[in-house]
Amino acid sequence: MSKVRIAVIGVGWWGTYGHLAPLSEDPLAEVVAVHSRTLAKAQKQAEHYGVPRYYDDVDQLLDECELDAVVVATTPNVHYEQARKALERGLHALVEKPFTLSVEHARDLARIAEERDLLLSVAHPYLFNGTLGRAREIIRERLGPIVAINAVFGQRVLDLYRGDTSWLQDRGEGTPGFQAPNSTSYSDPAIVGGGEGHTQASHLVGSVLWLTGLRPREVFAYMDNADTRVDVVDAVTVRFQGSAVGTWMANGYMPPRTHTYDLSIYGQDGIVRISWDNAGGRAALLTEDGPEEIDGSRSAPAAEVPRNFVRAILGQEELRVPAQIAVDEVAILDAAYRSAEQGIAIATDEI
DSSP states (O other): OSSSEEEEEEOHHHHIIIIIHHHHTTTTTEEEEESSSHHHHHHHHHHHTTEEESOOHHHHHHHHSSSSSEOOSSSSGGHHHHHHHHTTTTTTEEEEESSSSSHHHHHHHHHHHHTOOOOOOEEOOOGOOOHHHHHHHHHHHSSSSSSEEEEEEEOOOHHHTTTTTTGGGGGGTTTTTOOOOOTTTTTTTHHHSSSSSIIIIIHHHHHHHHHHHEEEEEEEEEEOTTTSOOOEEEEEEEEEEEOOOOEEESSSSSOTEEEEEEEEEESOEEEEEHHHHHEEEEEEEEEEEEEEEEOOOOOOOOTTHHHHHHHHHHHOOOOOHHHHHHHHHHHHHHHHHHHHHTTSSEEGGGG
């Protein structure tokens, strides 16, 4: 195989910007087909990017096209069904986050992929950040057993949860065929599942799991919906297998044009701190010998996600985000939503 034959299922905002656009320029990928819920939109994107086939029916696409892999970048409520159909046809699958809305579905996809020796991953641009890559090495080599984790992620996405997506049009500048998502794509629980947990806290959850290799055991959460139908501010506590504990705070009610990503991982032999916001950023290892700067790029180009997926299929690179991280991420989020609703801690192995 010299090129990976791939279809992009879902060519809305992120499906176009994060997947279709970079894949169309990747010399090792051949975009065979695109899919949208509306045929006119699929046709428009296909014509923009020189894709020969377009569909509004996923089954028809999968049955008629010769493929090696798919990207699933549709709304979260259909991720499981579409990814499962692809895996059952022997295709590798890269799924946008949230991977699925229930851990039962996530485990089922991982089972099928393992049984058929297929690659399965969840899209996480942050995990291609150079600083996080170096931090991961340090955490595993120098921190010793991990004791505790504190993580904070915040940016202004309240408007999305209110159904206002017009401001996202600026994000697509320079991307042919770009369209802002529908007003319900982030505001309707029947489509998106949850708000801040699924769309934003997932960045933190994926980061922690990838950096540390820890696996969850129990979750307790508080969530506030503000004036929307989905969660806007979340506080989540996780007990991991072993003795480590962690806390996440995700806030979509930030002032406009502000953001923060703050992560502290405490080990018995040292602390790794990563802090980025509008004022700048710093990453460092703290030990009894003093601080050491952690060098690396702060950028996390979205194009690296499908690029790595293609090269992992070709055997040229290791898949950056394996299926187990996708499953454990869903387990934490699924348990968090259940906990917030029921007011009790939820064991991840009991859901």
